[in-house]
Amino acid sequence: MRVTAAGAGVVALVAWPWVASRYFVFLASLVLVNGIVAVGLNLLSGYTHQLSFGHAGFFAIGAYTAALLTLHAAVLPVPVTLLAAGALTAVVGLAFGVPCLRLGGLYLTMATLAFGIVVSETLLNLDWLTRGADGLRVPAARLGAVTLSGDTARYYLVLAVAAAMVAAAANIVRTRTGRAFLAIRESEVAAQASGVPVAAYRTTAFGLSAFYTGVAGGLFAFVVGFLSPDAFDLFLSVDFVVMIILGGLGSVPGSLAGAAVVTLLHDGLAAFQNYRPLVFGGVLVACMLFMPGGIASALRLRASH
Amino acid sequence: MTTAAVVQVVVSGLATGSVYGLMALSLVIIYNATRTLNFAQGEMLMVSTFVAWSVYHAGLPLLVSAVAAVLAAAVLAFLCERLIVRRTLAATHWDVLIITLGLSLMLRAGAGLVWSHDEFPFPSFFRDRPLAIAGVRLAPVSLGIIGASLVLMLVLYALFAWTRLGRAMRAVAQNQRAARLMGISVERVNSMAWVLGAVVGAVAGVLVAPVIFLSTTMGLIVVNGFTAAVLGGFGSMPGAVLGGMVLGLLENLAPLYLPSGIRYSVPFLVLIAILLIRPAGLLGRVERRKV
Numbered sequence: 001m002r003v004t005a006a007g008a009g010v011v012a013l014v015a016w017p018w019v020a021s022r023y024f025v026f027l028a029s030l031v032l033v034n035g036i037v038a039v040g041l042n043l044l045s046g047y048t049h050q051l052s053f054g055h056a057g058f059f060a061i062g063a064y065t066a067a068l069l070t071l072h073a074a075v076l077p078v079p080v081t082l083l084a085a086g087a088l089t090a091v092v093g094l095a096f097g098v099p100c101l102r103l104g105g106l107y108l109t110m111a112t113l114a115f116g117i118v119v120s121e122t123l124l125n126l127d128w129l130t131r132g133a134d135g136l137r138v139p140a141a142r143l144g145a146v147t148l149s150g151d152t153a154r155y156y157l158v159l160a161v162a163a164a165m166v167a168a169a170a171n172i173v174r175t176r177t178g179r180a181f182l183a184i185r186e187s188e189v190a191a192q193a194s195g196v197p198v199a200a201y202r203t204t205a206f207g208l209s210a211f212y213t214g215v216a217g218g219l220f221a222f223v224v225g226f227l228s229p230d231a232f233d234l235f236l237s238v239d240f241v242v243m244i245i246l247g248g249l250g251s252v253p254g255s256l257a258g259a260a261v262v263t264l265l266h267d268g269l270a271a272f273q274n275y276r277p278l279v280f281g282g283v284l285v286a287c288m289l290f291m292p293g294g295i296a297s298a299l300r301l302r303a304s305h
Numbered sequence: 306m307t308t309a310a311v312v313q314v315v316v317s318g319l320a321t322g323s324v325y326g327l328m329a330l331s332l333v334i335i336y337n338a339t340r341t342l343n344f345a346q347g348e349m350l351m352v353s354t355f356v357a358w359s360v361y362h363a364g365l366p367l368l369v370s371a372v373a374a375v376l377a378a379a380v381l382a383f384l385c386e387r388l389i390v391r392r393t394l395a396a397t398h399w400d401v402l403i404i405t406l407g408l409s410l411m412l413r414a415g416a417g418l419v420w421s422h423d424e425f426p427f428p429s430f431f432r433d434r435p436l437a438i439a440g441v442r443l444a445p446v447s448l449g450i451i452g453a454s455l456v457l458m459l460v461l462y463a464l465f466a467w468t469r470l471g472r473a474m475r476a477v478a479q480n481q482r483a484a485r486l487m488g489i490s491v492e493r494v495n496s497m498a499w500v501l502g503a504v505v506g507a508v509a510g511v512l513v514a515p516v517i518f519l520s521t522t523m524g525l526i527v528v529n530g531f532t533a534a535v536l537g538g539f540g541s542m543p544g545a546v547l548g549g550m551v552l553g554l555l556e557n558l559a560p561l562y563l564p565s566g567i568r569y570s571v572p573f574l575v576l577i578a579i580l581l582i583r584p585a586g587l588l589g590r591v592e593r594r595k596v
Binding site for chain 1: 342389392393398399400402403404406407408409410411412413414415417418422525528531532535564569570572573574576577580581584
């Protein structure tokens with residue numbers, strides 16, 4: 001049953017550009033990009049119970065890194081560009097996160113909030129590099145001699161990267177790190193007492209989460225083709241939080257479902273901008289009161305571990 | 306720079322700082338009672354200040370509008386706590402943070418629908434003409450903010466030191482279970498803490514609105530308040546006031562020595578710096594938790 005459903009999903013995703021119009025191909029790319037962020041954020045929140053209000057900052061770092069690399073080093077193939085975006089974001093994340101993670105809880109959340117705001121202010125002020133508020137046009141991604149222009153090519157790029165990253169996250173429990181994450185999720189105290197270095201794994205989770213978000217940011221730059229600092233505001237960070245709370249903490253399918261719902265709602269409510277925060281705020285409150293496990297536990301999608 | 310100019314900057318820094326101090330106090334009052342952070346505190350301040358604006362424009366005197374803001378804040382906080390926050394089964398700080406994040410989005414959007422997202426000038430209690438004291442020209446509004454904040458802080462001090470409610474709140478802050486065993490209703494204290502915090506926030510809102518204009522983006526002041534509270538040692542009430550003053554001074558002095566664009570990043574940079582260097586704050590002690 002699960003295998004059939006998964007197979008049908010794969011076929012649908014691959015066939016999507018043939019059946020859907022250009023706009024919906026673009027929208028599907030956005031869903032997948034946000035899905036990667038949600039999976040990454042969930043590695044942090046789902047396993048180590050740390051909440052970040054600043055993932056838009058990581059997303060922005062990844063996006064600008066990929067855009068600037070493509071602008072100034074056009075020979076680089078797109079996988080290298082994306083890896084560099086992810087790696088740089090992870091480095092920034094660790095440099096910032098290591099000291100803050102000692103504090104945990106509220107402090108980490110508020111520090112990430114501050115981090116996100118400082119990143120978008122910095123992007124605005126570094127106008128010699130980022131062109132500030134004028135925005136940055138992102139050239140098409142290149143893979144050897146091929147230029148990935150057009151919505152379909154970009155969609156397949158996003159799909160390939162998303163597939164790899166989601167598979168990695170879904171199978172993380174097969175690794176030593178993943179088992180440590182599970183132990184920490186169940187009980188930090190018990191994990192620590194059993195010899196799991198909790199602080200080190202918390203840091204790993206933070207770095208991994210930043211890496212995922214950075215790669216997704218790089219993809220976002222190519223999908224949208226235009227970056228401006230005000231796109232990466234506090235509300236984007238909040239959107240990411242809504243995705244995982246709605247989708248379900250610690251669940252990979254839930255993260256994807258949450259990302260899909262939030263992205264589509266965002267698009268559907270584009271004409272009702274003033275109502276959007278009202279809806280998302282309501283979703284957060286309602287999830288916490290009536291559906292604490294999110295979509296994942298409501299549908300019992302939670303992987304059987 | 307002349308001494309007079311420095312004094313002027315310091316006074317306006319202290320005025321900003323008083324408002325941050327009040328915001329920090331309102332967060333700390335709720336935190337001490339409930340061990341949770343109300344992320345929607347800034348939006349509650351914004352909504353109650355908008356209520357004051359509406360009452361003022363209905364033709365009532367400014368003082369009545371300020372009272373209306375305080376009442377609106379009290380009712381709003383009471384309802385939020387009673388109807389939403391209290392319903393979470395195990396209200397950990399994590400749950401409450403997410404719920405109040407949701408509330409803050411809803412309040413901001415709701416205020417935008419009622420009053421629009423424009424900026425509005427807000428009437429001040431104080432005259433515009435600067436006072437000249439020994440060659441230093443001071444804005445009455447700055448002195449007024451400082452004075453009013455100090456009065457409110459003293460009232461709070463008296464409340465916590467000498468009243469039954471204040472003692473109950475301090476007891477709950479020290480040890481919830483012991484307080485409950487002594488016959489204190491922790492639920493009532495939580496509820497009162499939300500109301501008191503919101504009232505302090507509403508006063509801060511009415512004081513600061515003439516200076517920064519009234520708009521739905523005002524709610525972000527919660528970050529400045531949090532930074533001030535951390536700066537002073539989160540949980541300490543004198544620390545919150547001190548942290549507010551330090552932050553206000555830094556924010557007003559930084560543009561004199563650094564590029565002026567930095568002003569808006571100051572609270573965030575200070576927050577990151579203090580968390581990295583001295584998370585316990587200037588006055589706080591490191592909190593040790595047993596498992």
